[in-house]
Structures are given as C-alpha cells and as structure tokens.
Amino acid sequence: MESIVQDIKNGNIERFKMVYQLYHTKLYFYVLKCTHSAYLSEETVQLSFILLWEKRSKLSTNFNISAQLFRIAKSVMIDLLRKQQVHNRHIASMLQEQPDWHMETDITIKEELKLVFNSIEQLSPIRRNVFKLSRLEGLPHKEIARQLSISPKTVENHILRAVRQLKDSLLIISILLIRLLF
Template sequence: MESIVQDIKNGNIESFKMIYQQYHAKLYFYVLKCTHSVYLAEETVQLSFILLWERREKLSANFNISSQLFRIAKSVMTDLLRKQQVRNKHTESMIRETPNWHMETDISVKEELNRVYHSIEQLSPVRKNVFKLSRFEGLPHKEIARQLSISPKTVENHIVRAIRQLKDSLLLLFFLIISSLF
C-alpha cells in the first residue's frame, strides 16, 4: 500500500484511478450514513478525491491511503455541514424578518396569472383553442392541425398572432397600472 501512496504522490494517474474505483462507493456510503443526504455524500466524495489529487504531495507514506482519504472526507463533510448550517440560519433569519414576503409574492403572482388568463380569454375562439392546445397541453403544431383540420402553417400563424396579441394587451395593462400609480 505504501507504493500506492508514493505513486499518487508522484502523480501516477493510473494509481489514482485505481484508488478512486476502489474507494468511491465505500466513501459515498460512509458519508451517506453519517449525513443522510445524497447531495452531501456526492459532494463530499467528489471534493475529497479532488483534494486528494491536488494535495497529493502532502500524503504521508506512514499511513495507508484509505485512512488518509477518509480523513480528508471527514474534514470536507464537516466543512459542508457547517456551511449548510450557516445557510439554514440565514434562511431562517430572512423568513423571520420578512414573514409576509412569501404571501405578498404569492398574491402578486396569482394576480399576474389572472391577468394573463383574462388576456387569453379575450382571444378569438379558434386562436384561443390553438394557443391552449399548444401552450397548456404541449401539443406539437402537426397534432393541433390534425385535431382542428387546419394546416400546420395556420396553427403557427395563430400562435404567433396570439402571442403578439397577449403581449400587446399585457403591455397596455402594465402601462395602465403604472400610470395609476402616478
């Protein structure tokens, strides 16, 4: 095993690949068992092998490669958990400081969606039907053309005109809202 450590220290990529193949799954399941997080396990394993390669000159021939790799992984895992804890504290702090923010956002999003739906309902019946089949049901132009017995080019024209009409009506609505504020 000492020769493996020395090979990696010397930059032997084949020895590194062999260690990667041998310890990747073991390291992954070790971290997964400790953190119960697939993301943290994947991230820790990836960063551990990167650090092993980047700091290969500092490897000790007195210890086997697995103990050095697992020591690196433990350090990386601790660091990631610490960062996650800090992120969680900041998120909780933001939520406490702005408790109504998400409610206000939800309300404004619902209002915007209502405006969009209202604008869609203002389209001509055929154009509205084509637009809904395309955008809400995700049907391709050929399928819409087949269902409505019209050409795919007509479907495309309806969609282009519907989008233009929706942009115009929503832009007009936007200007009306802005002008009412001043």
C-alpha cells in the same frame, strides 16, 4: 500500501484512478450513513477526490491511502455541514425579518421548479428515467444499473449528459425570459 501513496504523490494518474474505483462507493456510503443525504454524499466524495489529487504532495507515506482519504472526506463533510447550517440559519433569520419574502420566494421557486421539471421531461426516455432515479429518488449508480440492466458507467454517462442538457436548456430559457422582461 505505501507504494500506492508514493505513486499518487508522484502524480501517477492510473494509481489515482485505481484508488477512486476502490474507494468511491465505500466513501459514498460512509458519508451517506453520517449525513442521510445523497446530495452531501456525492458532493463530499467528489470534493474529497479532488482534494486528494490537488494536495497529493502533502500525503504521508506513514499512513495508508484509505485512512488519509477518509480523513479528507470527514473534513470535507464537516465543512459542507457547517455551510449548510449557516445557510439554514440565514434563511430562518430572513423569514423572521420578512415573512412576506417567504411567499414571494415560494412563488419564484415553484415557477423555477416547473421550468426544471419541464426540461427534465424533454430528456430522452432512458436519460430521463436514469436522471429521475438518481436525482429525485436518490438511488446509487449501481442500483440504477441493476434495475435497468445497464452498466454503472452508462448510468454515469446518462446523468452527466442529462445535467449538461438541463443546464443548456435552462440557460436558454433564462435568456429568453430576460429578453422578454427587458
């Protein structure tokens, strides 16, 4: 295990990829168990691996990579939970100060959600199905792959492309709306 840590410290991308493959799912379910949130789990896992790579020079060869990775993830998870708590408090105080703000925001959110769902429906059938299973139902990539008889990597590719396509289409819609308003 010490050699894995040393290899990552030295910038060995192949070892890093190996660690990612070994611990991605374990880390995801660890955070999911703690937070009960697929979104927070995905965010925590991604940020943890990013931090692991960015701060690799500070890794200790006295501890195995698993312990260090899970320590990073715990720190990231706590950070994200704090940010979410601050956000929730901010929303609650805004609702107390301006009750009608909530109604205006609800209308805006409903309109935006309608645009998002319309954009989702524009995706190809398989991509739309994969995206909905992942983002709306919160299923992990392996479960989606099993249900659809495709590889987890294919699931990941569909999700990445769906997100990219949705961002592009929503950006175009936003630009058109701004032009109409001004």
